[in-house]
Amino acid sequence: MNYPIYLDYNATTPCAPEVIEAMMPYFGTHYGNAASKSHPYGWLAENAVETAREQVANLIGARPKEIIFTSGATEAINLGIKGTFEAYFGEKQHYITFATEHKAVLDTFEEIERRGAEVTYLKVNTKGEIRLEELQDPILPHTKMICLMWANNETGVIHPVKEIAKLAESRNIIFFTDAVQAAGKIPVFTQGIHLMALSAHKLYGPKGVGALFVRHNHDLPKPLAQIHGGGHEKGIRSGTLNVPGIVGFGKAAELRMQEMRTEAIRLGELRDQLEKGLLTISDTFLNGSRENRLPHVSNIAFGGVEGEELLKRVNQKVAVSSGSACTSISPKPSHVLAAMGLSSDLGRASIRFSLGKNTSESEIDLTIDWVRKVVFEIRRH
Template identity: 75%
Template sequence: MKYPVYLDYNATTPCAPEVIEAMIPWFQQHFGNASSKSHAFGWVAEDAVEIAREQVANLLGARSKEIIFTSGATEAINLAIKGTFELYKGEKQHYITCQTEHKAVLDTMAELEKEGADVTYLPVDHEGNISYQELKDTILPHTKMIALMWANNETGIIHPIEEISELAETNDIIFLTDAVQAAGKIPLHNRGIHLMAISAHKFYGPKGVGALFIRHNHSLPKPLAQITGGGHEKGFRSGTLNVPGIVGMGKAAEMRMEEMETEISKMSLLRNQLEESILEIPGTKLNGSQNNRLPHVSNIAFEGTEGEELLRKVCQQVAVSSGSACTSISPKPSHVLQAMGLEHELGRSSIRFSLGRNTTEQEILDTVEWVTHVVTELRKLN
């Protein structure tokens, strides 16, 4: 099968060859259970997990004991939010998040509301930015958590994490950040952050493995476990560890540390080339800020086209999406673009282009040519 050009790296990334090579021995040769403490098969597997834990910690500027492995970011987010809610059960609870968060956060917050929690969903401006003053004014005496993503998965907008974390620290509030799209793409830190979720398959690691950073040696409490049965991962997440996946995640994190700085420059140049060329098409508009965003993401609206038909035609030769991979099958406009004030039809006629380490200049040229052709033909039919 001849695949189209792939420009949907925010949905998932291909495993780097080095990652696959690192994983293979742990499926067969070194197949031991990392929890088997009585023999060499278990010891070797446990050592591999701890090496990977250190590699992932380095990506976040953390200590290895602060990394809890999960099946992915969605599980990590559920552990962080639901685990915090259960910790404070019986108390009046208030949570602050944003209308443009990933569904893993929004749907989990909705579950908390059913259980009696108060949740504030901060609005955003037309570029996707929150108001720091509004965030500050929203804090209540019983606010337990601020949950705001590091970078938006649809527009690439980067939230002011430094200011948010400082505000949370000052007010003694747990700060959770979904750093899925930022990890491995831009430098991260954990200053003032108490909980951080990441996923391996977003930075050239395998699917089915992620991690939750849980700050140690802090007065604020840690979340309660959501999966019990053996006390694995320091009691936060029971279950036999996915050793091959964890090894792959560690290797991917190590590679990101080595490649990230060079790749930021490359991605920015290619993304800008793509964006500038497509925005020359009449009736196109960039969704979100042109400045404070990830270097590899561009979200563009195409006036005078029907959303489903536009996406179907473009994807014949260029794999893109209309938003989050979790909601891309829905004909509804993106909740992110709606929150930014984009009208219904324009939101449906928007495409997210996300580049990656394998993207070439020729692919960008081919994409511009194909998208221009598709848009021109669709407008002739209207």
């Protein structure tokens, strides 16, 4: 198949060759169940899982015992939010989150609302940024959690996690961050954070494996298990562990520790080159903050074109998306851009370009030429 240029790294990343190599023995030669404690097949699998647990913990500055492996970030988010709701069962409960969170977060909060929780959805400004002073007022005596993503998956805007962690700590409230787009791209930390969702396939690891960081040594309750049967992962997440996937996740985390900083500089330069070329097109502008954002993401609105036609034509030669992969099948404009005040038409005519390890300068030049051509042709007709 003649694939287009790939600029949709926020949707998924290709497995790094070293990751595939690390995983392969655990599909065949070392096929043991990590829960089999009585023979070498199980011991070897368990050792591989514990090595990966340490590698993932190192990436975020956690302790290995604080990493709970899941099937991905969506499960980790459900476990963190629903599990906390159930840990406080019987109490009056209030949660604070933001209108620009990923659908995995927003839909999970809608579910606990149906079960009786109160949820406040805070707004963002036109750049997609939050206002810290507006976070103080909604805190109630029965507020149990503040939930905020580290970096937005559509605009790349980085939120003030350190300040919110301090606020949550001072008020004895659980702070949960979806760090899926941040971990492995920029340095992250766990100080003041109680729960953090991670995903392997966003950082050059395999699909179908993620993790929930669960902070130890504090008084606030840990989330209750949502999957029962066998007591795996310290009883928080039962189920036979995906050993090859977990090994791949660990290796990917180790690689990102080595590559992240230099790669961020390279991708930032390529991203700036892309924007310089595209924003010279009339009636185009950047969605989100120019300063405080991930180095590899650019979300650009193209005025005067029909969004569905624009995306269809651009994707003939450059693989991009209009928002998160989870909502790309929907013709509705992005809820993130809508929350930032964009009109429906401009929201639909916005494209997220996300760059990655395989992105080259020549690909950026080709992308600029192709997008310019497509926009001019659509506008002519």
